[in-house]
Amino acid sequence: MTDKSDVLPELKVSVWRGGADGRYQDYTVPQRQSQTVLDVVTYVQRHLDPTLAYRFACRVGMCGSCAMTVNGRPRWTCRTHVTKVVEHGKLEIGPLENLPVIKDLATDMTRFFERWQQAKGAFAPTQTRDDPIPAIKPDSPARIAANAAIECINCGVCYSACDTVRWNADYLGPAALNRAWTLVNDARDGAQGERLAAVAARGGCHACHTHQSCQAHCPTGLNPTASIAALKRRTVTAWIAGEIAR
Amino acid sequence: MNLSLYLWQRGTAALMAPMVLVHLVVIFYATRHGLTGAEILGRVRGSVGWGGFYALFVIAASIHAGIGIRNVLAEWSPLPERAAGIAALAFAIVLCALGLRAVMAVAL
Numbered sequence: 101m102t103d104k105s106d107v108l109p110e111l112k113v114s115v116w117r118g119g120a121d122g123r124y125q126d127y128t129v130p131q132r133q134s135q136t137v138l139d140v141v142t143y144v145q146r147h148l149d150p151t152l153a154y155r156f157a158c159r160v161g162m163c164g165s166c167a168m169t170v171n172g173r174p175r176w177t178c179r180t181h182v183t184k185v186v187e188h189g190k191l192e193i194g195p196l197e198n199l200p201v202i203k204d205l206a207t208d209m210t211r212f213f214e215r216w217q218q219a220k221g222a223f224a225p226t227q228t229r230d231d232p233i234p235a236i237k238p239d240s241p242a243r244i245a246a247n248a249a250i251e252c253i254n255c256g257v258c259y260s261a262c263d264t265v266r267w268n269a270d271y272l273g274p275a276a277l278n279r280a281w282t283l284v285n286d287a288r289d290g291a292q293g294e295r296l297a298a299v300a301a302r303g304g305c306h307a308c309h310t311h312q313s314c315q316a317h318c319p320t321g322l323n324p325t326a327s328i329a330a331l332k333r334r335t336v337t338a339w340i341a342g343e344i345a346r
Numbered sequence: 347m348n349l350s351l352y353l354w355q356r357g358t359a360a361l362m363a364p365m366v367l368v369h370l371v372v373i374f375y376a377t378r379h380g381l382t383g384a385e386i387l388g389r390v391r392g393s394v395g396w397g398g399f400y401a402l403f404v405i406a407a408s409i410h411a412g413i414g415i416r417n418v419l420a421e422w423s424p425l426p427e428r429a430a431g432i433a434a435l436a437f438a439i440v441l442c443a444l445g446l447r448a449v450m451a452v453a454l
Contacts, residue, residue, distance in 0.1 A: 267421035306352035332352070339349055 108132065109189060111182065113140055115152065116194040120201050124192065137177035137185065138166050141193060141205065154205035161319065164255030168205050169194040174260040176253075176319040196260040212256050212273065219276040220298045223283060224291035234288050246285035249278050249327045251320050258314035258324055270303030274314035274324035277305050281327035284334060297344045300335040308332075351413050358410040365403045390452055397453030404445030412438025 108131035114124040129143050138156055145152040156166035161179040168177050170185050171192050182191065199207035216222075227234070236243050258274040259265055265273050272280075280299050283289050299305045305328045314324040338344045376386060390396040416434035420427045 264421075300349045302348050304348075306349055335349060336353065339353075344349075 111140065111186065112190045113144065114190070114192045115141070115144060115205070116201075117152070117204055118201075119203060122201070122204070124194070131182065135182045137168070137170050137175065137180045137182060137191065137193065140182060140191060141168070141177065152205070153203040162253060164253035167196055167255040167257050167260070167319075169196060169260065174257040174317055176255055176257065179319065196256050198260050198262065198265045199256065207256070209256060212259050212275070213254075215259075215272045215276040216279055218298060219272045219280040219304075220291055220295035221276055221279040221283065223286065224289050224294075226288060226290035236287060242285040242287060245330065246282045249282045249322055249324070252278060252322060253320060255319060257317050257319055261313040261317040263311050263313060264307055264309050268303065268307050271307045272299065272303055272305075274308075274328065277308070277331055278314075278322065278324040278327040281331050284331065293338075293343055296335050296338045299331050300339065300344055305331040305335065351416075354409055355413040358406040361406045362403065362410065365399070365406070368399070369403065387452060391454070393453060397449060400449045400453070401446060404449055405442060408438045408442035408445065411441060 111129045111131045113127045113129050115127060116122055117125045127144050127148050129140050129148075132139070138159065141152070141154050142156075145154065154166070154168070156178060157163040158165075159178045161176055164176070166177045167174060169175075169192075170177065170180060171187055171190075173185075174196055175185070177193075185191070193205065195201045195205050195207045199209060199212060202208050252275055254275065256275070258278075262271075262274055264271045277299060280295055283295060284292065289295075308325070308328045310325055310329070312325045315322070315326070318324065335344065375381075381389075412434045415437050416430050419425050419430035419433055423430065425433065
C-alpha cells in the first residue's frame with residue numbers, strides 16, 4: 101500500500117529515442133521518495149513504452165553499465181537520486197556522449213574498451229601458479245598510487261565527459277590511462293616497457309589538456325587526471341632513461 | 347601530441363616563465379621611469395645581454411606557440427594532423443622571423 105507521503109508531483113521526463121539522428125520524447129512519470137534516475141527509465145520502459153532500449157545490471161553502483169547523460173551531465177543512473185538532479189520538475193535523459201548510439205539510451209562501448217587494450221590495460225603475468233605469491237607492502241608508494249586509482253567500474257562516464265576525447269579521435273581517454281597507471285604501479289606486471297610506450301604514443305597521456313572533467317564526474321570519486329599527470333611524469337623519466345624509444 | 351612535442355612545449359614554458367617576469371619588470375621600469383623610445387634604444391643598442399635574452403625569448407615563444415597552434419588546429423579545425431603540423435610550422439617560422447627582426451632592430 102502506498103503511503104500518501106510517498107506521492108510527489110509528477111516528473112516531466114524527456115528521453116532520447118532512436119539512434120544518432122533520434123530526438124527527445126516526453127513522458128510523465130510519477131515521482132517517488134528515494135527514486136533513482138534508473139527507476140525513472142525503468143518505469144518508462146515497463147509502463148509507458150516497452151520498446152525503450154537501455155542498459156543496466158547490478159543496480160548498486162558496481163557494474164558500471166547504466167551510465168547515461170542526465171540533464172546534460174554523465175552520471176551512473178542507479179546511484180543518482182532524482183531529487184539531486186531534477187530541475188524544475190524536469191529530467192532530460194540521453195545516451196552517453198562521445199560514443200556511438202545503438203538505440204535510445206544504449207551506446208556502443210566497443211571503442212571505449214578498445215582504448216583499454218591499446219593502453220595495455222591487461223595485466224601481463226610474470227609468474228605461474230607454482231611460484232610463491234609476491235609480497236606487495238600495502239604502505240609502499242607504488243601500492244598507494246595504484247590503490248588511489250583502482251576502483252574504476254568501467255562505466256564510461258569519464259570518457260563521455262572528456263573534451264579531449266571529443267576533439268581528438270586518437271585519444272585513449274581517462275579510464276584507459278587511469279587503468280594503465282594502476283598497472284604501471286604493479287610490481288608483478290611484466291609489460292611495463294610496452295605499456296609506457298603505448299601511453300606515450302600519439303593519442304596517449306600527453307594529449308590530455310587537464311580539464312579535469314573526468315575527476316569532476318567520476319561516480320566513484322577517482323581522479324584520472326592525477327593518474328594521467330603521473331603517467332606524463334613517468335614516461336618522461338622512462339624516455340630520459342632510454343626505456344622507451346626516442 | 348607525442349612525447350617529444352610535449353617535452354618541447356613544457357621545456358619552453360619552463361624557460362619562458364622567468365623570462366615573462368623579467369619582461370614585465372622591464373615594462374614597469376620603463377613606464378614608471380618615463381623612458382622615451384630613444385632612451386630605451388640608447389640602453390639596449392649593442393647590448394649582447396638584452397639582445398640574447400630577447401632572441402632566446404622569441405625562439406622559445408615561437409616553438410611553444412607553434413606546438414600549441416598545431417594542437418588547436420588538429421583538434422578544432424577540419425585539417426588532418428599532418429596539414430595542421432605544416433600550418434603550425436609555417437606560423438612558428440613567421441613568428442620567429444618577425445620576432446628576431448624586431449630584436450635585431452633594437453639590439454644591433
